[in-house]
Amino acid sequence: MDQLLSKIAINDGHGENSAFFDGWKAYDSDPYHPTQNPDGVIQMGLAENQLSFDFVEEWVRNNPKASICTEQGANDFRDIAIFQDYHGFPEFRNAVARFMEKVRGNRVRFDPDRIVMSGGATGAQETLAFCLADPGEALLVPTPYYPANDRDLTWRTGIKLLPVICESSNNFKITSSALESAYNKAQESNIKVKGLLLNNPSNPLGTVLDKQTLTESLNFTNNKNIHLICDEIYSATVFSKPDFISIAEIIEENPNCNRELIHIVYSLSKDLGFPGFRVGIIYSYNDSVTNCARKMSSFGLVSTQTQHLIASMLSDEVFLDRFIVESSKRLGNRHSVLVKELARVGIESLKSNAGLYCWMDLRRLLKEFTFEAEMELWRVIVNEVKLNVSPGSSFHCSEPGWFRVCFANMDDETLMVALKRIHKFVIQSKGINVVNEVPNSRKQYRRNNKLEINLSFRRLDGIMMEPHKMSPHSPMSSPLVRART
Numbered sequence: 409m410d411q412l413l414s415k416i417a418i419n420d421g422h423g424e425n426s427a428f429f430d431g432w433k434a435y436d437s438d439p440y441h442p443t444q445n446p447d448g449v450i451q452m453g454l455a456e457n458q459l460s461f462d463f464v465e466e467w468v469r470n471n472p473k474a475s476i477c478t479e480q481g482a483n484d485f486r487d488i489a490i491f492q493d494y495h496g497f498p499e500f501r502n503a504v505a506r507f508m509e510k511v512r513g514n515r516v517r518f519d520p521d522r523i524v525m526s527g528g529a530t531g532a533q534e535t536l537a538f539c540l541a542d543p544g545e546a547l548l549v550p551t552p553y554y555p556a557n558d559r560d561l562t563w564r565t566g567i568k569l570l571p572v573i574c575e576s577s578n579n580f581k582i583t584s585s586a587l588e589s590a591y592n593k594a595q596e597s598n599i600k601v602k603g604l605l606l607n608n609p610s611n612p613l614g615t616v617l618d619k620q621t622l623t624e625s626l627n628f629t630n631n632k633n634i635h636l637i638c639d640e641i642y643s644a645t646v647f648s649k650p651d652f653i654s655i656a657e658i659i660e661e662n663p664n665c666n667r668e669l670i671h672i673v674y675s676l677s678k679d680l681g682f683p684g685f686r687v688g689i690i691y692s693y694n695d696s697v698t699n700c701a702r703k704m705s706s707f708g709l710v711s712t713q714t715q716h717l718i719a720s721m722l723s724d725e726v727f728l729d730r731f732i733v734e735s736s737k738r739l740g741n742r743h744s745v746l747v748k749e750l751a752r753v754g755i756e757s758l759k760s761n762a763g764l765y766c767w768m769d770l771r772r773l774l775k776e777f778t779f780e781a782e783m784e785l786w787r788v789i790v791n792e793v794k795l796n797v798s799p800g801s802s803f804h805c806s807e808p809g810w811f812r813v814c815f816a817n818m819d820d821e822t823l824m825v826a827l828k829r830i831h832k833f834v835i836q837s838k839g840i841n842v843v844n845e846v847p848n849s850r851k852q853y854r855r856n857n858k859l860e861i862n863l864s865f866r867r868l869d870g871i872m873m874e875p876h877k878m879s880p881h882s883p884m885s886s887p888l889v890r891a892r893t
Contacts, residue, residue, distance in 0.1 A: 421563035427786060428453070428555040428802035435796045442821060450826045453796040455611065455764045456817035457645065457681035459738040463731050464680070467721060474720035476713055484716070492712050495702065496525045500715040503722035504689060508674060510728060511644045516656040518691060524701045525715075526688035527708030529641050529675035533560040535704045536671055536690060539697045540635050541567045541602040547637070548572050548590050548604045550582045552767075552803035552810070554611045561605075570594050570601070573806045576769075579758060580613055582606075582621050587628050603635030603669075604628065609642040609652060612803050612812035613767050614743075614760030616650060622658045630665050637671045644679035644732055647740030648761040659693075667693040676718065678764065680731075685714050739764070739816060742823070746815045749827045753834040764816040768797070771809030773837060782808040793833045795826055 411418075423429070431453045440448035472478040476485040495501075501520040508518050526532040541547065543566025549557060550572040562569060572590040574580040587604070594601045606625060608617040617625075629636040638655040646652045655672060659665055672691040677683035687710050692698045710718075722728065747757055747766060758767040774781040779801045786799040789811075800810035815823065 416564060419563075421559065423555065423559045423563075426555060426802050427783065427799050431786075431790055431796040431798060434790045438794075440794070440822065440825070442825075446825075447794065449790065449794045449796050450822060450829070451796050451817060452813050452815070452826060453798045454817045455678065455814050456683060457678055457735070457739070457764050458818070459681075459742060459816050460731060460735040461681060463727070463734060464721075467724070467727050471720060471724075474717045476716065489712070492715075496523070496710065497712070497715045497719060499719040499723070500525070500710075503719045504687075507722045507728065508689075508691070511679065511732070512652070512654045512656065516654060516660060518656070522691055522693070522698050524690040524692070524698060524705055525710045526690060526701075526705055527710065528677060528683070528686040528688040529639070529673055530556070530560045530688065531686075531705075531708040532673045532675065532688035532690045533557070533639070534565060535701050535708075536637060536673065536692075536697070537561045537565040537567055538704060539700050540637075540671075541565070543567060545600045545602045546570045546594055548587065548594075548601060549804075550574050550580075550586070550606065552580065552612055552800055552805035553605075553607060555798070555802045555804075557605070567602075568599060569605075570599065571804055571806075572604075576758075576807055576810075579615070580610075582617070582625065584624050584628065587625070591632065601632070601634055603637055605637045605639065606655075607639045607642075608655075609646060609762035611642060611763060612765060612798070612800075613758055614763035614765055615758070616646060616652050616762055618650065619653055619658065622653060622655060623662065626655070626658055626662060626665055626670075629669060633666075633669070635669045635671060637673065639673045641673065641675045642678050642763050643674070644735070645739055645764060646762040647736045647743060650761065652762065668697075669694070671697065679735075685718070686710060687714065687718060742815050745823070746813070746827070750830065753831050755830070755834065758810075765812050765814040768811045768813045769809065770811055771807075773834075774809050777808055779808045785809075786811070789833070793829050795829060 435449040435451045435453070438448045439445065440450045468474070472480040473484075476489070498520070501523040504523055505518040505520040509516060524532075524535075526535055537547070537560075546568040547561065547570070549569050551574055553571075558569060561567060570590055570593070572582065572586050574582055574586060591601055604625060606617065606622075608622070609615060610617075626636060636655065640654060643652050643654065655670060659667060659670055670693045672689075674689040674691065676685060676687040686708075688708075690698075690701045692701065743760075743766065750757060750766075750768065754772070756769045758769065760766055770785060771777070773785055775784065782799055782801055786797070789795050789797055795813075798812040800812070801808065803810075803812065818826075
């Protein structure tokens, strides 16, 4: 019988059948609620920024005219509701450009005419992929990287993602040798490399790329005459030194580089906590890419009501200054609580200073250094400890035993419950068959000894909580429709 559906319709390109999404399904089927379901799964697989919603809610209440759905803003309803072209409102593009500058310390300038809107960073990534590569061609991506990149960039475009292997021995730093090795392997396999995708700050590492790494990456792509895409959607989530450095700053210091090969992806989903608004941005220094991406944006425009509201909000300098400072402070405080409480039961994490998550090191809890053992541990954590954390293998990590744990999508009471569960799990794990030391190379992954875990910790009830950091718990939607998590 003839195939009735397209190859896209019947393939597994969405990547839904992975541990990353399976954890979401476990949460969906048994979501934690402090009173209605206190033994349910706590969602720690969602990179969502809810810690400063009170600032946004206050602004919305104080600026009712920013919405056409209020009595004060209804007079603008007709002008906003009618058809608008895909360039977007000038005031929206101007406000986004200025906000991008502010987040980068006003050290660079962005041309509003180069702002191309898209339905979230998911749409922005795919649009760029359509513009830069043909089916069968590839982008290099340093590991570990965001799991849904495989969906966003490859499912409908037909391009490939090739890993640039980074390791824990140097804190997963991107090196020139790793870039060259990945590029050469592609050449040996007759795969044409069209670009390098960087995520800065990193998801899942929570680290920022330093000037040297960015400069080396720029030189690498320029020398190979391939594109450099910088995903900077977490740029305002930095909560301690070192500061975030945008690729826009690096090219200013390298005037001889080919700017037509440089592209930035941005959104308001993480920095402001607005994933539901679906505001994605492409900023390309290439005129042809800008023009083509703008035409493609017809398939995923930002609603005019959203543009109207965002333009008003991002034009409020007083609000933005206050929000950026306080959001950074709250993220830093929450990160500090999580990392310290993990350390009290011998769980380390990669030193980080950005993002909405930490990269948790559970290698010492593996029965052996294999990805099968990582998945066994992950199943215990999801099904028995009832925490949805994401295993490193779903991020294409080259070493088993690393997990991403998100901390900014819940209130303080829920975090306390999660930490109590982690403490209890580690205590119960004392004496189980686990390894004595982590390996310094992937060749050692089969070692299998005993570990005596440091069990010193204090009662979590003593954690000082700040009321203003609370955010009401609300059930999360299906992983099939939520993007950029």
